[in-house]
Amino acid sequence: MPKNKELILQVKDIHKSFGDKEVLKGISFEVHKGETKVIIGPSGMGKSTLLRCINQLTIPDKGTIWLRGQEVNHHNARQINQFRQKIGMVFQDFNLFDHLNAVSNVEIALIKVKGMKKQEARDKAMSELQKVGLVKQAFLYPAELSGGQKQRVSIARALAMDPEVMLFDEPTSALDPELIGEVLGVMQKLAQEGMTMVVVTHEMGFARSVADEIIFLERGRILESGPPEKLFYQPEYERTRKFLFKLTELYGDIKGYHKR
Amino acid sequence: MINWQFFLEILFPALQEGFLMTIKLVCWSIPIGLVVGIVIAVGRVYGNIIVSFFCKAYIVFFRGTPLLIQLFILYYGLPSLGIYLSPFVASVIGFILCSSAYHAEYIRGAIQSVKSGQILAAQALGMSKISAVLNIVLPQALRRAIPGCSNEIIYLIKYSSLAFMVTCIELTGAGKIVASRYFAYTEVFLVIGVIYLALVSLVSKLLNILEDRLAFPGWENKK
Ligand SMILES: Nc1ncnc2c1ncn2[C@@H]1O[C@H](COP(=O)(O)OP(=O)(O)OP(=O)(O)O)[C@@H](O)[C@H]1O
Numbered sequence: 001m002p003k004n005k006e007l008i009l010q011v012k013d014i015h016k017s018f019g020d021k022e023v024l025k026g027i028s029f030e031v032h033k034g035e036t037k038v039i040i041g042p043s044g045m046g047k048s049t050l051l052r053c054i055n056q057l058t059i060p061d062k063g064t065i066w067l068r069g070q071e072v073n074h075h076n077a078r079q080i081n082q083f084r085q086k087i088g089m090v091f092q093d094f095n096l097f098d099h100l101n102a103v104s105n106v107e108i109a110l111i112k113v114k115g116m117k118k119q120e121a122r123d124k125a126m127s128e129l130q131k132v133g134l135v136k137q138a139f140l141y142p143a144e145l146s147g148g149q150k151q152r153v154s155i156a157r158a159l160a161m162d163p164e165v166m167l168f169d170e171p172t173s174a175l176d177p178e179l180i181g182e183v184l185g186v187m188q189k190l191a192q193e194g195m196t197m198v199v200v201t202h203e204m205g206f207a208r209s210v211a212d213e214i215i216f217l218e219r220g221r222i223l224e225s226g227p228p229e230k231l232f233y234q235p236e237y238e239r240t241r242k243f244l245f246k247l248t249e250l251y252g253d254i255k256g257y258h259k260r
Numbered sequence: 261m262i263n264w265q266f267f268l269e270i271l272f273p274a275l276q277e278g279f280l281m282t283i284k285l286v287c288w289s290i291p292i293g294l295v296v297g298i299v300i301a302v303g304r305v306y307g308n309i310i311v312s313f314f315c316k317a318y319i320v321f322f323r324g325t326p327l328l329i330q331l332f333i334l335y336y337g338l339p340s341l342g343i344y345l346s347p348f349v350a351s352v353i354g355f356i357l358c359s360s361a362y363h364a365e366y367i368r369g370a371i372q373s374v375k376s377g378q379i380l381a382a383q384a385l386g387m388s389k390i391s392a393v394l395n396i397v398l399p400q401a402l403r404r405a406i407p408g409c410s411n412e413i414i415y416l417i418k419y420s421s422l423a424f425m426v427t428c429i430e431l432t433g434a435g436k437i438v439a440s441r442y443f444a445y446t447e448v449f450l451v452i453g454v455i456y457l458a459l460v461s462l463v464s465k466l467l468n469i470l471e472d473r474l475a476f477p478g479w480e481n482k483k
């Protein structure tokens with residue numbers, strides 16, 4: 001791990017229960033500048049909950065989140081709003097604002113949250129759409145976009161806030177197979193350009209080629225983590241090996257991603 | 261054999277003032293009623309326990325009691341508490357209270373039909389809850405509430421005739437006075453009926469145009 005790099009995000013001992021079901025039982029990890037962490041794990045094991053705890057859409061029962069050495073105080077609504085601006089989030093089902101066209105989706109938070117002037121926000125939004133290859137679709141509404149285009153708009157919307165770190169919650173799992181590549185392509189480019197990212201995904205080709213570290217979440221704990229080569233070829237636990245084997249079976253050869 | 265003189269020289273001049281009063285009543289009641297309805301609906305859905313309870317009680321009370329009783333309380337009842345309202349003001353307040361309660365229910369339903377992911381995405385961008393409600397939820401919910409609220413606005417135009425019961429002489433009241441003086445009930449109320457019909461048709465047309473203007477792609481099929 002690049003220990004000399006700046007520390008961006010610290011997740012310390014996060015616990016979360018729903019009713020008497022303890023979903024997260026103490027999760028800790030750190031993300032340095034420019035790193036991409038991929039989180040994998042069986043369904044219903046709390047991966048989404050963990051991402052939501054990071055940007056406080058779900059308030060953890062215990063544990064703390066630190067951004068650039070500053071602890072997030074969830075009692076202070078104002079601070080949370082400022083903090084969320086620095087953490088981009090991309091959802092599985094896009095959550096584009098249905099009543100706004102693509103460019104307005106990207107610019108609305110610039111105007112309403114950052115207080116940018118309309119023209120300045122429009123320029124910024126257009127340049128973000130350009131990054132994800134959607135300038136031509138700028139004035140189309142979500143209902144007029146394909147799933148892959150929607151997800152790219154939602155990535156542009158998050159990027160427009162100039163976040164320190166981006167969280168992706170299964171960004172491709174609601175997409176038809178032929179649309180997955182365009183979204184992964186955008187994410188890969190982001191990673192190469194040095195964006196700090198935490199990605200929940202089962203796309204092992206992506207994980208393999210982009211991740212600095214894979215975190216395997218099971219039963220509310222990190223069972224194992226490490227660079228892709230280690231998890232794929234020398235996992236400590238039989239569980240990890242089996243799970244990764246099943247994923248590659250399901251989602252295709254780990255090198256398959258490059259062929260797309 | 262139609263008595264044109266009666267229509268031209270007596271009925272129409274008398275109705276003219278009443279008509280203007282009706283217009284004045286609805287022009288005050290409709291927008292304020294809508295705004296109050298939005299506030300009550302938002303309070304009901306997003307308020308804390310106390311606010312939400314208050315808003316629910318408001319809706320239950322003003323939807324659950326006859327408008328005529330509300331008007332009587334406002335005009336004849338309040339003076340016993342030392343509050344004197346003019347017939348016009350009592351009527352407008354009554355109409356606002358009643359229509360806002362109905363609007364609030366339509367808008368509440370529309371708010372709850374907006375996908376929860378919309379507000380999550382807004383908050384994830386750093387929007388405060390209030391800003392997310394104002395900028396993301398309400399623009400979608402209000403569009404969805406237009407058909408219901410249109411109904412209520414049309415009802416309001418018609419039940420504005422109840423203002424006559426608290427001595428505010430609007431269209432119906434003006435007609436009633438002429439009708440009983442000249443004993444010409446059929447002619448007068450036919451004319452008044454046609455005027456209401458024209459007014460209601462005009463307003464529904466305008467509301468339809470508004471609905472179409474505010475539609476966006478992907479929206480049409482939700483109507
Ligand atoms: N708001 C909530 N209230 C109650 N239970 C919840 C809530 N959110 C999540 N859960 C439960 O917590 C568990 C973890 O959910 P989560 O969505 O974080 O899992 P996940 O790992 O993201 O699963 P998936 O792969 O299906 O997306 C699930 O059993 C879910 O039912």
Ligand SMILES: [Mg+2]
Binds near residue numbers: 047048049169170
């Ligand atoms: Mg999930």
